[in-house]
Amino acid sequence: MESFKFIRANDPRGAITSMTGGGAKIIAGGTNLVDLMKLNIERPAQLIDINGLKMQTIETLPNGTIKIGALVKNSDLAYHPLIMKNFPVLSEALLSGASAQLRNMATVGGNLLQRTRCPYFYDTAAPCNKRVPGSGCSAIDGYNRNNAVLGTSKYCIATHPSDMCVAMAALGAVIHVQGPAGPREIPFADFHLLPAQTPQYETTLKHDELITSVDIPPIPYAIRSHYLKVRDRASYEFALASAAVILDINGGRIKDARIALGGVGTKPWRSKLAEKVLTGAAANEQSYRTAAEAALSEAKPYKHNAFKIELAKRTLVHALTTVGGMS
Numbered sequence: 340m341e342s343f344k345f346i347r348a349n350d351p352r353g354a355i356t357s358m359t360g361g362g363a364k365i366i367a368g369g370t371n372l373v374d375l376m377k378l379n380i381e382r383p384a385q386l387i388d389i390n391g392l393k394m395q396t397i398e399t400l401p402n403g404t405i406k407i408g409a410l411v412k413n414s415d416l417a418y419h420p421l422i423m424k425n426f427p428v429l430s431e432a433l434l435s436g437a438s439a440q441l442r443n444m445a446t447v448g449g450n451l452l453q454r455t456r457c458p459y460f461y462d463t464a465a466p467c468n469k470r471v472p473g474s475g476c477s478a479i480d481g482y483n484r485n486n487a488v489l490g491t492s493k494y495c496i497a498t499h500p501s502d503m504c505v506a507m508a509a510l511g512a513v514i515h516v517q518g519p520a521g522p523r524e525i526p527f528a529d530f531h532l533l534p535a536q537t538p539q540y541e542t543t544l545k546h547d548e549l550i551t552s553v554d555i556p557p558i559p560y561a562i563r564s565h566y567l568k569v570r571d572r573a574s575y576e577f578a579l580a581s582a583a584v585i586l587d588i589n590g591g592r593i594k595d596a597r598i599a600l601g602g603v604g605t606k607p608w609r610s611k612l613a614e615k616v617l618t619g620a621a622a623n624e625q626s627y628r629t630a631a632e633a634a635l636s637e638a639k640p641y642k643h644n645a646f647k648i649e650l651a652k653r654t655l656v657h658a659l660t661t662v663g664g665m666s
């Protein structure tokens with residue numbers, strides 16, 4: 340680990356000003372950033388501790404939107420009564436991630452920006468376009484069992500590792516950020532980038548912008564939702580495949596569906612293709628299977644991860660069956 344300066348921000352403006360020249364990074368829970376610094380993958384000259392900023396609350400706005408401060412801990416969000424009751428998909432996604440100790444440290448803002456778990460990204464002796472642009476991708480012809488099948492490019496096939504983000508993608512969250520030019524909001528679908536030719540760029544957040552909060556819009560039927568995660572062991576493990584499912588069902592018919600997949604995409608994967616199949620369809624196994632086929636129709640397998648395509652389909656069908664039942 341290289342030496343660095345450490346400062347505490349007293350207000351958002353101070354944090355943003357400290358980031359202006361580049362070379363500085365915000366630290367929230369530190370559960371991802373510190374690991375990356377120990378491996379010299381991240382080498383900030385300065386860390387800005389934002390834990391003193393007032394961004395720890397969860398509140399309901401007059402229009403029913405839930406505003407979640409960027410410093411809300413993953414465990415506090417998962418166990419908040421409003422989230423458990425109205426957005427079980429988000430609570431379940433958070434509780435499926437990492438371990439209790441990590442969830443007590445990890446924040447919402449940090450979770451949005453956590454980096455991939457592709458093993459070559461962490462191996463500084465291996466070529467990796469995400470870590471060293473232009474060096475090549477070791478995973479494409481290497482051991483790629485855990486890598487993505489959706490949204491890949493010839494430059495990078497790394498999965499996005501977050502569980503929380505998959506639920507937020509399905510919920511259509513909105514991310515609020517503040518920078519030198521003032522505040523702006525980013526729809527969740529526009530926040531994470533596909534790798535394309537530049538996998539080193541992972542989000543549309545600018546280097547001197549601070550995430551201040553995340554809004555979850557009111558979705559009354561999200562009370563009927565579920566997150567299912569399939570992994571190599573029952574806890575403390577990233578997803579091989581996961582599904583976030585929210586269904587509005589009336590009289591055995593699906594009025595509206597929100598579907599997102601994890602563990603298989605290079606970004607949290609909202610599946611508009613599956614949603615299109617489900618909207619207006621009967622809530623039954625046939626519809627769920629057709630939706631799963633659509634969700635994975637653009638998947639591209641690599642040498643060791645073709646199994647993920649069938650696994651993701653079954654995961655989605657299982658989650659849909661749990662939420663929608665069979666008619």
Ligand SMILES: Cc1cc2nc3c(=O)[nH]c(=O)nc-3n(C[C@H](O)[C@H](O)[C@H](O)COP(=O)(O)OP(=O)(O)OC[C@H]3O[C@@H](n4cnc5c(N)ncnc54)[C@H](O)[C@@H]3O)c2cc1C
Nearest residue numbers: 367368369370371372436437445446448449450501502550
């Ligand atoms: C062993 C282990 C297992 C894990 N398993 C899972 C899992 O199964 N599922 C899962 O989803 N996650 C998992 N995680 C990841 C964990 O959820 C993340 O490490 C955590 O959410 C990051 O939050 P943090 O507050 O600690 O971020 P930090 O490490 O503090 O920061 C991460 C990044 O976000 C930036 N940042 C933080 N807050 C802000 C802000 N407000 N504005 C702008 N930039 C900001 C930092 O500069 C940094 O680049 C695991 C982590 C570990 C170590």
Ligand code: SF4
Nearest residue numbers: 457467468476495496
């Ligand atoms: S998949 Fe992406 S992160 Fe992994 S080695 Fe290739 S470029 Fe690096």
